[in-house]
Amino acid sequence: MQWLASIxxxxxDTVGSFGRAFLMLMGAIIAKxxxxxxxxxxxxxxxxxxxxxxxxxxxxxxxxxxxxALQGYTILVDYGAEGSLGPMVALSLLRELGPVVTALLFAGxxxxxxxxxxxxxxxxxxxxxxxxxxxDPLRRVVAPRLWAGIxxxxxxxxxxxxxxxxxxHLVGVDWLGVxxxxxxxxxxxxxxxxxxxxxxxxxxxxxAFVITWxxxxxxxxxxxxxxxxxxATTETVVFSSLAVLGLDFILxxxxxxxx
Amino acid sequence: xxxxxxxDNLTFSRSGRIIYDDISLRIVKGKTTxxxxxxxxxxxxxxxxxxxxxxxxxxxxxxxxxxxxxxKRNRLFTVRRQMSMLFQSGALFTDMTVxxxxxFPLREHTKLSESVIKTLVLLKLQAVGLRGAADLMPxxxxxxxxxxxxxxxAIALDPExxxxxxxxxxxxxxxxxxxxxxxxxxxxSLQLTSVVVTHDVTEVLTIADYIxxxxxxxxxxxxxxxxxxQSDSPLVQQFLKGHADGPVPFHYPADDxxxxxxxxx
Numbered sequence: 001m002q003w004l005a006s007i008x009x010x011x012x013d014t015v016g017s018f019g020r021a022f023l024m025l026m027g028a029i030i031a032k033x034x035x036x037x038x039x040x041x042x043x044x045x046x047x048x049x050x051x052x053x054x055x056x057x058x059x060x061x062x063x064x065x066x067x068x069a070l071q072g073y074t075i076l077v078d079y080g081a082e083g084s085l086g087p088m089v090a091l092s093l094l095r096e097l098g099p100v101v102t103a104l105l106f107a108g109x110x111x112x113x114x115x116x117x118x119x120x121x122x123x124x125x126x127x128x129x130x131x132x133x134x135x136d137p138l139r140r141v142v143a144p145r146l147w148a149g150i151x152x153x154x155x156x157x158x159x160x161x162x163x164x165x166x167x168x169h170l171v172g173v174d175w176l177g178v179x180x181x182x183x184x185x186x187x188x189x190x191x192x193x194x195x196x197x198x199x200x201x202x203x204x205x206x207x208a209f210v211i212t213w214x215x216x217x218x219x220x221x222x223x224x225x226x227x228x229x230x231x232a233t234t235e236t237v238v239f240s241s242l243a244v245l246g247l248d249f250i251l252x253x254x255x256x257x258x259x
Numbered sequence: 260x261x262x263x264x265x266x267d268n269l270t271f272s273r274s275g276r277i278i279y280d281d282i283s284l285r286i287v288k289g290k291t292t293x294x295x296x297x298x299x300x301x302x303x304x305x306x307x308x309x310x311x312x313x314x315x316x317x318x319x320x321x322x323x324x325x326x327x328x329x330x331k332r333n334r335l336f337t338v339r340r341q342m343s344m345l346f347q348s349g350a351l352f353t354d355m356t357v358x359x360x361x362x363f364p365l366r367e368h369t370k371l372s373e374s375v376i377k378t379l380v381l382l383k384l385q386a387v388g389l390r391g392a393a394d395l396m397p398x399x400x401x402x403x404x405x406x407x408x409x410x411x412x413a414i415a416l417d418p419e420x421x422x423x424x425x426x427x428x429x430x431x432x433x434x435x436x437x438x439x440x441x442x443x444x445x446x447x448s449l450q451l452t453s454v455v456v457t458h459d460v461t462e463v464l465t466i467a468d469y470i471x472x473x474x475x476x477x478x479x480x481x482x483x484x485x486x487x488x489q490s491d492s493p494l495v496q497q498f499l500k501g502h503a504d505g506p507v508p509f510h511y512p513a514d515d516x517x518x519x520x521x522x523x524x
Contacts, residue, residue: 098391132310133364134339 016057021217027138028146034139041144042151046252049110049145050152054159056109057102061160064097065167067091072168073176082178086187089168090161094191094200095256096160098246106153107240114145115236118219119229124131127220142216149212150205157204206247211240263288263420263452264309269318271301271308278304280476281318286420291446291453293467295460295500296474302456303347305473306422309454310344311335322420340368343418347425349409351397357384358393359389361412368416387441403434410441419447420452427459435462442466460499464488472498 013093068089076082118141121127130137172178191197215236223230264286271279290378296302307313308320311327321328322338351360361380365371371379384390387407392520397405406426413421423424426442427435442465446453457463463470464484472480472487472495480487480495487495497505513519 123347125348125350126351126352128307128312129346131312132342132344133340133367134336135367159508168314180516 020221021213024138024142024217024220025146025213027136028142038060038139038144038147041140045144045148046152049114049148050156050193052054052108053106053152056105057156057160058163060101060105061098061163062170063137064101064160064165064204065093065169066171068092068097068164069168069176073172073178078176082172083182083186085172085178086183086185087190089172090165090187090191091196093161094196096248096252098157099200099203099207099209101209102153102157102204103244104241106149106156106208107211107215107237107244110149111211111236111240112233114149114212114215115219115222115233116133116229117135118142118145118216119222119224119232122220122222123224123226123229138182142220145216146212149215150208153208153211154201154204155170157200161200202255203248203251206251207244210243210247212255214240254258261288262286263323264454265319265324266309267319267321267323269320270316271304271309271318272316273301273304277476279315279473281327282476282478284471284478285471286452286454287417288452289450291442291455291466293455293457293463293470295456295458295463295470295472295498298458300473300476302458302473303424304458306344308340308453309422310342331436340416341418342420342422343413343416344422345406345409345413345424345426347428349397349405350524351400351405351409351412353397355397356393357389357395357397357400357408360397360408361415362414364412379415380411383415384408385456386414386445387411388437401434403430403437406430406434406438407441410438410445414445414449414451417449418451420454423453423455423457425457426455427457427462435459439466460501474498 069085072085072088073082076084076088118127121141127137127141130140169180169183173180173183217237218232218236219229222228262285264283264284266282267283268283269279270277270281284292284294294302294305304313308315309322309327311320311330316329318405322342325338325428327335327338351357352363357365358380361383362376365376365379369376381390381393385391387410389404389407389411392400392408397408400408422440426438430438439462442453443457445451446466455463455467464487467485470481470487471478474494480490480492482490488499490496494506496502503509
């Protein structure tokens with residue numbers, strides 16, 4: 001009967017943590033906005049979360065674009081369709097790879113850092129001391145980081161896609177000799193603004209929200225010991241990666257699925 | 260004498276374990292009250308209950324006659340501006356300089372101009388002897404200095420009640436002497452009410468006006484330092500003199516000795 005009890009206990013724990021995560025979110029976003037105080041804090045966090053992730057995003061985007069052009073070319077050239085390399089690279093980046101790969105990198109680079117930072121603030125009693133100073137840590141610490149994540153990740157994904165398309169150009173046009181005119185013009189005629197670009201942005205906004213929420217909650221809810229923080233950081237990366245991949249399927253089915 | 264904080268019949272338990280069982284305390288205005296007891300009996304928990312960070316299972320905690328646990332969140336935050344807490348680790352914000360740490364509560368809760376804030380912060384730092392360290396980061400301070408900086412932050416808004424969580428733990432004799440002197444001086448000059456949670460007997464006997472000793476979920480002794488020294492409770496005497504064995508046993512409860520080493524009969 002031990003296993004039955006442990007199933008029950010795990011279920012209660014899971015439901016309980018969903019409840020706490022929801023309460024934290026409510027406390028952070030449903031509050032009287034304090035633009036004067038919170039804008040500088042949010043901008044600082046956008047720098048930490050977004051700007052400092054730029055390098056890894058640009059480098060990964062470049063290589064993914066280059067690899068896709070190389071792989072795509074070897075297949076397309078057999079059918080004499082290497083002119084379609086442009087739309088192939090652009091559509092896969094804008095619809096799928098841009099949002100998903102950026103989200104996975106963002107979870108590893110920024111999400112884990114957010115969890116560790118907030119977990120350590122909890123372990124060193126900084127969150128408690130904010131509370132005792134009559135400053136709500138949900139507004140002061142959680143809200144700026146949440147907004148920073150939601151604002152910066154879609155931009156990172158767009159940068160990722162743009163760099164990837166340039167990387168595809170580098171390999172496909174400059175190296176393998178695909179016609180530069182057809183690379184751009186076929187891309188322009190087959191990429192649809194609302195169908196492809198906007199849907200991709202909607203995906204990244206959803207991913208950004210989920211990753212940042214998980215990362216902040218895991219830090220906020222961490223057991224304040226070195227072991228607890230390491231566990232929370234791992235869970236952030238694992239849970240947010242799984243959530244991104246699962247949500248990606250659902251969103252893709254809704255956006256591009258059966259008409 | 261007026262009570263700033265009154266605790267009546269407080270019972271508190273955490274994850275099924277009873278921490279406090281029906282205890283009552285009085286914190287008299289303008290005095291230094293010490294709460295002492297062995298490690299691990301939840302002295303810090305008592306401060307968190309007083310600050311409204313935890314809610315008791317039953318009983319009443321009143322600040323100036325107003326019940327803390329039944330306050331709405333907004334009211335609680337307003338009341339907390341009149342109290343302040345010095346955490347054991349200092350809990351300075353590691354991403355700000357010492358100056359910004361002390362300016363933090365002023366910037367959050369007042370509309371003072373930056374030049375007034377600067378004067379106030381430097382005055383507070385002068386009081387704890389760290390005016391020269393204003394531009395350092397918390398990581399660059401020694402343990403004793405960090406606690407003094409945290410003390411400057413705790414008095415930044417001129418609170419009425421200040422709670423010290425183990426202020427002397429892990430301090431060298433000099434920093435300890437400095438902290439004892441500071442707590443006493445602040446209490447006298449600012450007419451603060453202080454609650455000191457500690458297990459450093461000698462330091463507390465010199466600064467406290469009234470002492471509560473907690474053990475085994477109860478208040479086992481209370482009185483002025485003189486009364487405590489004269490107490491005939493063996494538990495209180497063991498605590499004050501630091502005997503290894505007594506009512507608080509040296510051995511953690513275990514099986515019978517013979518049974519363990521000579522095998523079951």
